[in-house]
Amino acid sequence: MAAREPKKHEMPVQKPEVRAHNFEEVALGYTAEIAAAEAQRCLGCKNRPCTQGCPVNIDIPEFISHLKNGDVEGAYDVITKSSSLPAVCGRVCPQENQCEKECTLKVKLGIDPVGIGRLERFVADTHRQNKTGAAARPQPNGHKVAVIGSGPSGLTCAGDLAKNGCAVTVFEALHTAGGVLVYGIPEFRLPKSIVADEVETLKELGVEIMTDVVIGRTLTVDELFEQGYEAVFIGSGAGLPNFMNIPGESLSGVYSANEFLTRSNLMKAYRSDSHTPIMKGGNVAVVGGGNVAMDAARTALRLGADKVYIIYRRSMEEMPARKEEVEHAEEEGIDFRVLCNPVEILGYKNENDPRDPKNGTVRAIRCIRTELGEPDERGRRSPHDVEGSEFELDVDTVIMAIGTSPNPLIKSTTDGLEVNRRGGIIVNECGLTTRENVYAGGDAVTGAATVISAMGAGKTAAKAIHEALSSR
Numbered sequence: 001m002a003a004r005e006p007k008k009h010e011m012p013v014q015k016p017e018v019r020a021h022n023f024e025e026v027a028l029g030y031t032a033e034i035a036a037a038e039a040q041r042c043l044g045c046k047n048r049p050c051t052q053g054c055p056v057n058i059d060i061p062e063f064i065s066h067l068k069n070g071d072v073e074g075a076y077d078v079i080t081k082s083s084s085l086p087a088v089c090g091r092v093c094p095q096e097n098q099c100e101k102e103c104t105l106k107v108k109l110g111i112d113p114v115g116i117g118r119l120e121r122f123v124a125d126t127h128r129q130n131k132t133g134a135a136a137r138p139q140p141n142g143h144k145v146a147v148i149g150s151g152p153s154g155l156t157c158a159g160d161l162a163k164n165g166c167a168v169t170v171f172e173a174l175h176t177a178g179g180v181l182v183y184g185i186p187e188f189r190l191p192k193s194i195v196a197d198e199v200e201t202l203k204e205l206g207v208e209i210m211t212d213v214v215i216g217r218t219l220t221v222d223e224l225f226e227q228g229y230e231a232v233f234i235g236s237g238a239g240l241p242n243f244m245n246i247p248g249e250s251l252s253g254v255y256s257a258n259e260f261l262t263r264s265n266l267m268k269a270y271r272s273d274s275h276t277p278i279m280k281g282g283n284v285a286v287v288g289g290g291n292v293a294m295d296a297a298r299t300a301l302r303l304g305a306d307k308v309y310i311i312y313r314r315s316m317e318e319m320p321a322r323k324e325e326v327e328h329a330e331e332e333g334i335d336f337r338v339l340c341n342p343v344e345i346l347g348y349k350n351e352n353d354p355r356d357p358k359n360g361t362v363r364a365i366r367c368i369r370t371e372l373g374e375p376d377e378r379g380r381r382s383p384h385d386v387e388g389s390e391f392e393l394d395v396d397t398v399i400m401a402i403g404t405s406p407n408p409l410i411k412s413t414t415d416g417l418e419v420n421r422r423g424g425i426i427v428n429e430c431g432l433t434t435r436e437n438v439y440a441g442g443d444a445v446t447g448a449a450t451v452i453s454a455m456g457a458g459k460t461a462a463k464a465i466h467e468a469l470s471s472r
Contacts, residue, residue: 006111009038011118016331020301023187023270026328027091030115035122039067042114045104050116053102055456056089056156058082060099060116067119076127079120084159084202085152085455087128087194088181090121093452094322128197135204141165143469146229148215148410151179152451153442154235155202156458157465162205164466169229171213176266179237180443181451183266184258184292186299189325192265216409221417221438230472231437231465234425235458238404238443244287248345249400253279253362257288257296257401264299282396283307285365287342289319292448293401294326297334300399308334309393313341313370313383340367341383343390345398364392404448414438422447431461439465 012028013019019026030038042064050060059078066074079086095117100106103113143166147158150172158168176182178195203209213219215236224232241256243249260278263269269276284300286293289312297308310329312319315338319326330336346364350356369389372381406423418426418434424447425440427433433440441457443449 004041004043004105004109004111005037008041008112008115008118009034011115013328016328016333019188020298020332023302025191026188029125030118030122032122032126035067035119036070038115038119039064041105042068043104049102049104049107050099050114053099054082055098055452056082056459058099058120063123064114064116064119067123072123072126072130075123079123082459083455084156085198085451086120087124088152088190088198089452089455090117090119090124091190091194092185093117094450096323098452128194135201137204137206138163138165140167140206141470143167143231144229145169145231145233145465145469146171146224147233147235148221149173149179149235149237149442149444150177150199150209150211151235151237151442151454152181153237153444153454153458153461154179154233155199156455157233157235157439157441157462158207158458159202159205160459160462161466162202162207164462166466166469167206167208169208169210171215171219172209172211173214173236174266175211177209177211179235183262184295186261186265186295187270188298188302189295214409216413221410221414221435225437230469231439233431233458233461233465234410234433234438234440234444235442235454236407236410236444238406238446238448240405240407240423241400242403242405243400244342244402246342246344248347248362251345251347251362251398252360253396254345254398254400255279257286257292257399258404260296260399261292261299264303270299270303278303279397280304281306283309283394284397284399285309285311285342285393285395286399286401287311288401288403289314289321289338290401290403291321291325294321294329296399296401298329298332300397301332301334305397309395310334310336311340311342311365311367311393312336312338314372314381315339318372318381337367337393339370339372339383341370341385342367342398346392362396362398364394365398366390366392404443406444406447410444429460430464431457432464437468 063075063078100113106113267276269278286297344366348363369386370383416435431439439461442454
């Protein structure tokens with residue numbers, strides 16, 4: 001076995017002191033020269049462990065083989081046989097916990113895995129820059145399918161069905177297609193032009209996108225069947241924010257991360273000429289330790305916050321956010337207060353002037369220090385409060401980033417659709433719900449999870465729908 005470079009090639013990025021004040025993409029992408037050098041690190045394993053680690057089963061050694069030969073379009077063709085959103089996945093997938101985790105370089109040789117995600121991004125971006133014509137439309141097969149939600153699971157399901165010749169209509173509640181890709185992930189991590197281009201590629205395949213349609217209000221699932229759709233896929237996501245139910249959460253200046261990021265991303269509050277109201281300036285506390293918490297904290301910083309804290313009840317080692325996102329946040333000056341848990345949000349009250357406009361606004365957050373107990377059966381260490389360790393942080397804004405749940409609207413308007421105790425739609429291994437010809441996947445089933453796992457669910461359901469329709 002030939003020796004390989006022990007380190008993956010670094011991704012060029014904006015300098016922290018520059019990027020902390022703009023919304024331009026942080027990671028700048030591989031150049032052709034860097035991509036070629038990184039591709040050479042791949043061993044081309046015959047058993048393809050990296051592919052087995054990919055939720056949408058991209059033939060990774062095959063696409064990298066094309067790159068080694070300088071055939072970017074061939075690499076793109078391999079990727080898009082399995083993925084409808086390659087430019088998105090190359091940016092936001094947690095490759096370190098999936099394909100790259102299984103890379104032989106890491107597992108057998110103990111060195112850095114191949115930069116699979118970075119290579120996927122390079123291929124997708126190069127294709128996009130050099131694209132000259134529309135994608136070819138498959139021959140229609142006569143079947144008609146409705147997809148609810150244009151997030152990663154819905155777009156993947158729609159794309160796979162369209163490639164098989166189905167007439168697919170995607171119904172999106174918001175005014176822009178993309179779901180969490182446009183309302184949840186900031187511009188500096190995933191430019192909205194990238195999402196728009198991926199959506200356009202699906203339209204070229206024949207997918208129809210209908211925005212401003214709220215299923216459960218504008219139309220029901222039953223009405224979709226009445227309109228001639230033979231199957232329905234529910235990929236409506238998990239847009240219902242969770243809160244801690246501590247005192248002070250109703251104060252002005254307390255946001256859910258969903259609301260805060262939607263205002264900035266979808267409603268363009270980050271633009272200097274925007275009229276969308278949002279926090280700008282002051283001190284900000286973000287509660288949570290996942291990718292959404294990192295996104296909210298880094299967005300607040302770019303909007304002009306003087307100081308941004310991340311408050312997380314476990315340690316840095318237990319933090320679920322991607323390592324890269326945590327490192328970027330640290331480099332940008334985000335203050336991590338780990339082993340701390342909020343117990344109350346404190347409000348401003350001017351006893352002498354009840355008309356003071358600051359009355360009822362956030363002035364501080366009270367926290368208690370925590371320590372970790374022994375690992376449970378999953379290896380997770382639960383935090384316990386340290387008695388008498390309360391302290392306060394002076395803040396003007398609090399953003400709760402502690403997870404989301406599926407919206408109950410579709411369940412409440414669809415007879416026979418069962419959900420679990422957390423509101424997730426119950427499905428079998430093929431994505432079929434308890435309602436005949438109704439499938440579901442992504443966050444609407446699992447609660448908030450990764451983009452790529454939602455895509456995998458959309459892919460699984462599309463295969464099942466196609467097989468079911470083909471047997472009729």
